[in-house]
Amino acid sequence: xxxxxxxxxxxxxxxxxxxxxxxxxxxxxxxxxxxxxxxxxxxxxxxxxxxxxxxxxxxxxxxxxxxxxxxxxxxxxxxxxxxxxxxxxxxxxxxxxxxxxxxxxxxxxxxxxxxxxxxxxxxxxxxxxxxxxxxxxxxxxxxxxxxxxxxxxxxxxxxxxxxxxxxxxxxxxxxxxxxxxxxx
Numbered sequence: 001x002x003x004x005x006x007x008x009x010x011x012x013x014x015x016x017x018x019x020x021x022x023x024x025x026x027x028x029x030x031x032x033x034x035x036x037x038x039x040x041x042x043x044x045x046x047x048x049x050x051x052x053x054x055x056x057x058x059x060x061x062x063x064x065x066x067x068x069x070x071x072x073x074x075x076x077x078x079x080x081x082x083x084x085x086x087x088x089x090x091x092x093x094x095x096x097x098x099x100x101x102x103x104x105x106x107x108x109x110x111x112x113x114x115x116x117x118x119x120x121x122x123x124x125x126x127x128x129x130x131x132x133x134x135x136x137x138x139x140x141x142x143x144x145x146x147x148x149x150x151x152x153x154x155x156x157x158x159x160x161x162x163x164x165x166x167x168x169x170x171x172x173x174x175x176x177x178x179x180x181x182x183x184x
Contacts (some may be wrong), residue, residue, distance in 0.1 A: 008135060036130050041098055041120035049120065050128055060094040061164055064133060065121075068101045068109045079161055081115040083173050091170040100125050165184040 037052025038130060063080065077097055080183040088095055095117040099109070103121050110119060122128060162172050 001044055012080055036127060037112070039122075039126050039130065041122050041127070042103040044103060044110075046103045051122075054118070054120070055094070058094055059092055060096055060170055061168060062096045062098060064098050064128065066100065068099050068105050073099075074109075074113060075159075077109070077113045077115050079175055080117065081113055082175060083117070083165065087165075087170050087173065088117075091168060093170055094167045096120065098122055098127070100128065110114070110130070 037050060037056075040048035041051050041052050041054070042048055055062065063076075064078065067073065080095060080097065083095060096118045097115065097117070099119070099121050100104070100123070101109075101121050102123055106119055106121060110116065150162075161175070165171070165173065
């Protein structure tokens with residue numbers, strides 16, 4: 001059982017219509033603060049975009065990865081790359097990855113992983129810090145409302161992608177087309 005000061009690992013924050021909070025500390029949940037929404041993330045050309053603009057007028061899954069050199073994060077983003085854009089469009093959902101790196105690393109990382117959905121960086125980790133993130137996170141949101149958040153306990157604790165997709169009404173993705181590893 002988690003100690004009283006620890007944040008829950010996975011938390012369904014709200015139902016369909018209720019206003020949804022976002023963490024500002026280990027156990028406190030409140031609406032997304034304007035200060036956090038206005039913090040910039042950078043796109044692949046280095047152009048700053050206010051974090052809140054990424055999902056202000058649309059539903060989104062925002063995945064914060066530890067860093068682009070993390071092998072586990074790389075594999076997770078490779079799987080996110082397999083989510084068909086048509087599935088997201090059908091559910092009216094945007095998939096966004098945010099990393100802790102220089103914007104110069106976005107393009108090579110996308111080439112390496114095959115990821116073609118939206119991606120940004122928070123090079124100063126300001127959003128990570130203000131939202132109390134120490135590791136990776138998966139968040140489902142719409143407007144300024146956060147409906148679900150998962151805090152990774154360790155580098156292997158990413159929430160299964162289909163579980164996150166299901167929360168926002170995106171159909172199941174079959175990831176079994178991966179090549180098998182043959183042990184000799």
